[in-house]
Amino acid sequence: MDKYCKLQKIGEGSFGKAILVKSREDYKQYVIKEINISRMSSKEREESRREVEVLANMKHPNIVLYRESFEENGSLYIVMDYCEGGDLYKRINAQKGVLFPEDQILDWFVQICLALKHVHDRKILHRDIKSQNIFLTKDGIIQLGDFGIARVLNSTLELSQTCIGTPYYLSPEICENKRYNNKSDIWALGCVLYEMCTLKHAFEAGSMKNLVLKIISGSFPPVSLHYSYDLRSLLSHLFKRNPRERPSVNSILEKSFIAKRIEKFLTPELIAEEFSHRAFHKYGAHPVPAKRPAQGQIFVSPAPAQKITKPAAKYGVPLTHKKVVEMPKKVHEKKPPSRYKQAQQTPLKKVNPGEERRKMFEELARRRRLECHEKEKKKREQINLLKQEHMKRQEKERMERINRAREQGWRSVLSCGGSGEVKAKGTAC
Template sequence: MDKYTKVQKIGEGSFGKAILVKAKENGRQYVIKEINISKMSNKEREESRREVAVLANMKHPNIVLYRESFEESGCLYIVMDYCEGGDLFKRINAQKGILFSEDQILDWFVQISLALKHVHDRKILHRDIKSQNIFLTKGRTIQLGDFGIARVLNSTVELARTCIGTPYYLSPEICENKPYNNKSDIWALGCVLYEMCTLKHAFEAGNMKNLVLKIISGSFPPVSLHYSFELRNLISQLFKRNPRDRPSVNSILEKNFIAKRIEKFLSPQVWK
């Protein structure tokens, strides 16, 4: 940690702490994830190191950039870029009930989907897609962050229990204790899209039991008719209860109204 000065703690999750730091050599700000590995078994430690190696290979304009990692006094530290624009969750709350334009929603959604494509094409699951994990850079680009690091710690049932806050993004299959799969990421993507359209969570309840019942029944308040049929229809496809009925991220990006926005963000050779 000698190369960095702590600025402040910015978050705490089931994995550990997130700290905003300043690099001593260039004064740039980064986020460091601190994961306590001292109580892990050797197998779990190995798994965490492997995951960090996976993160290190994620280079994409819509994914928060990994800088380096190191181990020190029983902790694993992962250094990532800091997104000055804050997260999408805060951006949604700042609207104070005023709906975003469809253009704005689709621009953000395309970028999140391109990031997820990059992940899924590599046969990796993100496991933690939520509006608090989607960041805006200073230039207003959207970046997906925070992979379900330390998947070992996050066996899904464990995740449901230790989640800080209510797990609004759980899919029906997770609620039924089935394994997490790429379509569970797609469900969570649907939750984020719904949130951008309504400024609310699709599935909300006063307690976990009622939330699970709502998710399993798959019923959610309709999205404003002020949005196009295509957009509203896409949300209902992402919320299909059976994971097999949900589209893959590639087929989402092939939909006409989505596809025509892609070149705004990426040149075709990058994403095809």
């Protein structure tokens, strides 16, 4: 601790204290998490040190950056970057009832999802996703923090049963003391999204018992119709009571209205690296579990999570696989040995992952422009049609007025001279 000067305590919980400090070397501000391990059992100490190992492997622009760790006087100290913008919980409360624009909500939500993807792809559960653990930098970038109760899953059959987390963000399966996996993080993600849309918790009650009952029932006040159908529909899927029916973070990021925002926050190179994990899960050579997992759920290989990095490079798995179709050979046809050998040695064309990703986003943008163009065209046609109908209606009304005037004039003429009698001079008809 001699390297740092304590400024103030900024948080405290079951884990210990969070202290804002200033480095004596570079004069920058950091947050030090102080965990008292002197009274812990050997197992608890190991779990505390595990947090350091987890943090050391989290290198992502939307995750709070780990700097270093050390032990002194019976305490474990973890040094992390300081987010000057505060946490999302304080940002929501600062609104004073004024709802956020949808673009702002989606920008924040995409960054949270990108951070959670980085975590889930490494077979880690965060297990304490809440607005207090989502931070803002001075530039307004979202960073996910506090992996103090996260845990690496080391077996395909192991599912955590520990009931940990802030009550407002607990999933139905945790409330019912059932097994859970990454889908509980998805439920908590839904709670954060709801909080950003309404500035309130999705599930609130006067007692823990009533809160649990509300969560298990899965009923929550609807979000304002001010927000789009896509956003409201996504929220309802995140709050599915059955964990198997909730989407994975990867499938959330594949939705068109979410995917088009990814390139705002990740470089093409980082996009290619992050999304290469999908290729590994699909084509990797790890053993298939005896029981097939539900769609989108995380099941992991026995290998340590920290070794599963850049699988495309490590295992030679390209990001895009082209299916090679062999043509049927003709009967009695023999190819010369040299040509056959040459064909066998011809390598497959390498695919640049960054280029493929860029093309995908360009195609999404092109489709979007076409959709907007079609919508504008239809809108103009409808306006023209309405104008034509309005002009026809006006012309019809004008002709009706003329006809009525003519009829009225003939009636006046007939009433004056149609009887055959001569009226006195100057007498009005």
